[in-house]
Structure formats: C-alpha cells, structure tokens
Amino acid sequence: MENTRILEKVMFPSPSPKVYMYLVTYLSAGLRVKGLLAEPVQEGVYEGMLYLRGGIKNVGMVRPARVSQFAAEGFIVFAPFYRGNWGGEGNEDFAGDDREDAFAAFELLRSHPSVAGSRVHIFGFSRGGVMALLTGVRFEEAASVVTWGGVSDMELTYVERKDLRRMMKRVIGGSPKTAGAEFKYRTPLYQLEKLRSPVLIIHGLRDENVSIEHAYRLEQSLAALNKEVETWYFEHVNHYFPPNLNRKIVHDLCIWMKKASK
Numbered sequence: 228m229e230n231t232r233i234l235e236k237v238m239f240p241s242p243s244p245k246v247y248m249y250l251v252t253y254l255s256a257g258l259r260v261k262g263l264l265a266e267p268v269q270e271g272v273y274e275g276m277l278y279l280r281g282g283i284k285n286v287g288m289v290r291p292a293r294v295s296q297f298a299a300e301g302f303i304v305f306a307p308f309y310r311g312n313w314g315g316e317g318n319e320d321f322a323g324d325d326r327e328d329a330f331a332a333f334e335l336l337r338s339h340p341s342v343a344g345s346r347v348h349i350f351g352f353s354r355g356g357v358m359a360l361l362t363g364v365r366f367e368e369a370a371s372v373v374t375w376g377g378v379s380d381m382e383l384t385y386v387e388r389k390d391l392r393r394m395m396k397r398v399i400g401g402s403p404k405t406a407g408a409e410f411k412y413r414t415p416l417y418q419l420e421k422l423r424s425p426v427l428i429i430h431g432l433r434d435e436n437v438s439i440e441h442a443y444r445l446e447q448s449l450a451a452l453n454k455e456v457e458t459w460y461f462e463h464v465n466h467y468f469p470p471n472l473n474r475k476i477v478h479d480l481c482i483w484m485k486k487a488s489k
Contacts, residue, residue: 232253232254233251233264234253234254235252236252236264238250239263241295243295245267246265246295248294249263249266250313251263251264255332256331258317259315260307260328261307261314261315262306262307262308263291263308265291265295267301267302274302274303274342274346274347274348274370275302275303275345276297276348277332277336277347278294278297278306279349279355280306280308281353282353282354284311287352287353288312289306297350297477302348303336303341305335305336309328310325319398320399321399322354322357322381323398326361329362330366333366348372348484349366349372349373350374351373351374351375352374352376353377353437356376356441357377357379359372359374360374360419363426364418369423371424371483372422372424372427373426373429375476375480376429376430377430377437377445378437379442379448380414382410382414383440385403385410416448419454424455425455426455427456427458428445428457429458429459429461430459431464432462432464433464434464434465434466446458
C-alpha cells in the first residue's frame with residue numbers, strides 16, 4: 228500500500244547502512260513542500276517520528292545524519308524542510324502558516340503503511356520547539372512531544388535574540404509591540420490546555436541561542452495545567468550538545484518515546 232499523501236519520492240544518499248532515505252514532495256495547504264523520509268532497512272512495523280528542524284531557510288537545515296540517528300533507533304522519521312526550501316513552494320513565516328507543513332507531515336506519517344497503530348511522536352529542535360508544540364496541540368492523538376533546546380515563547384526570542392529581530396520583523400510583520408497578535412499566535416504557551424500528549428523537555432542551562440527560560444516557562448505552564456511533563460536539564464551544556472552526550476540522549480529519548488506511547 229503506497230502512501231497517497233506523497234506526491235514524489237526519490238532515493239536520497241543515506242549516511243547509515245541501517246536506514247533507507249528518500250527525498251519526498253508532499254502537499255501542504257495546496258503547496259508542494261519538500262522533506263526527508265528515513266525508514267529502517269529491516270522490514271517491520273515501527274512507530275513514527277516527526278522531526279521538526281530549527282532555524283529558517285538554510286540556517287538549521289535538516290541534516291540527513293541527524294535524521295538517520297533516530298531512524299536507526301527504530302522509527303520511521305519524516306523531517307519537513309518547510310515551505311520555500313529545496314525548491315518547495317511558498318515561503319517560511321516562522322511558525323505562522325508554515326505550521327501547516329508540520330501538520331501535513333504528521334498526517335503523512337500517520338497514514339504510512341508501516342507506522343504501528345498510527346502512533347506518531349513529535350520532536351522539535353530550537354525553533355522547531357514551537358512547531359512541535361503547535362502540532363501536538365493540533366493533534367491530540369500524538370504519542371508524545373519532545374522539545375530539545377526548544378523555543379516556547381516567540382516574544383521572548385525577540386527580546387533575547389537581537390541578531391534575529393530584523394528577520395523576525397520582516398517575516399512576522401513587526402515587533403511584539405506592533406504585531407503582538409502575530410507573536411501570540413506563534414506562542415504555544417497560550418494553547419497548552421488542548422495538549423493531551425506527554426511532554427519531554429531537554430535543555431542545556433548554558434544555552435545562549437534559546438535560553439533555559441523557554442524550558443522553564445513551558446514546564447511551569449504544563450505543570451499548572453496538570454499535564455504530563457518530564458525535564459532533562461544539563462548544567463554545563465549550551466545549544467549544541469557534545470557528540471558523546473548527544474548520542475546518549477538520542478538513545479535515551481527514543482526509549483522514553485516508546486514507553487510514552489504504551
């Protein structure tokens with residue numbers, strides 16, 4: 228049975244002998260958007276994982292090696308590039324309408340013939356944190372939501388990241404003072420009552436790209452709503468974890484996700 232949500236699927240060089248990789252074109256709100264699909268070579272039934280990248284355009288672009296790490300742990304992984312990238316149609320708007328790319332990708336994974344019981348986990352890194360939370364809010368049936376170094380408050384990002392303000396004004400349509408509704412629309416903290424999935428927050432206390440305050444605000448908001456939340460905070464780590472620790476956390480969080488979906 229072929230996944231009817233996929234418009235085009237071509238082989239892509241895989242960094243792992245355990246993983247098949249494909250460049251996929253799929254439909255998102257009428258736009259042809261690109262993404263990377265990774266499947267374990269060993270035939271079987273697996274859980275799905277939606278990998279939501281950080282950054283914008285070429286900054287923070289999906290890395291095949293990263294996606295294959297998760298697929299090698301026993302997941303079918305799909306990582307959208309977001310609209311306007313790799314020849315895809317449209318333009319990113321930093322968790323505005325481009326959230327539809329994540330929503331459509333979730334449905335693509337849910338309808339994948341080898342995804343067990345339509346169980347799909349949502350993972351977001353950096354800017355992908357808001358994308359993951361917004362997708363979890365949209366799909367209450369998501370098996371779990373993981374944010375790693377994830378943004379939770381878009382206005383806080385504007386305040387903290389002076390280097391991003393020009394881009395955010397252009398893409399979002401102004402500053403929090405002049406476009407407050409747009410910043411609120413992009414901040415999932417205001418919608419967490421709709422979230423039903425268990426949440427795992429991973430963050431380095433020395434993160435200067437996305438401050439630990441994002442994790443604290445998310446944790447406190449979820450706890451206040453009596454939502455299921457677990458935190459893994461790392462004292463001497465910034466936005467980019469050392470390779471050995473990174474590999475261990477990938478393994479550990481994959482175990483956590485599989486337990487969360489039971």
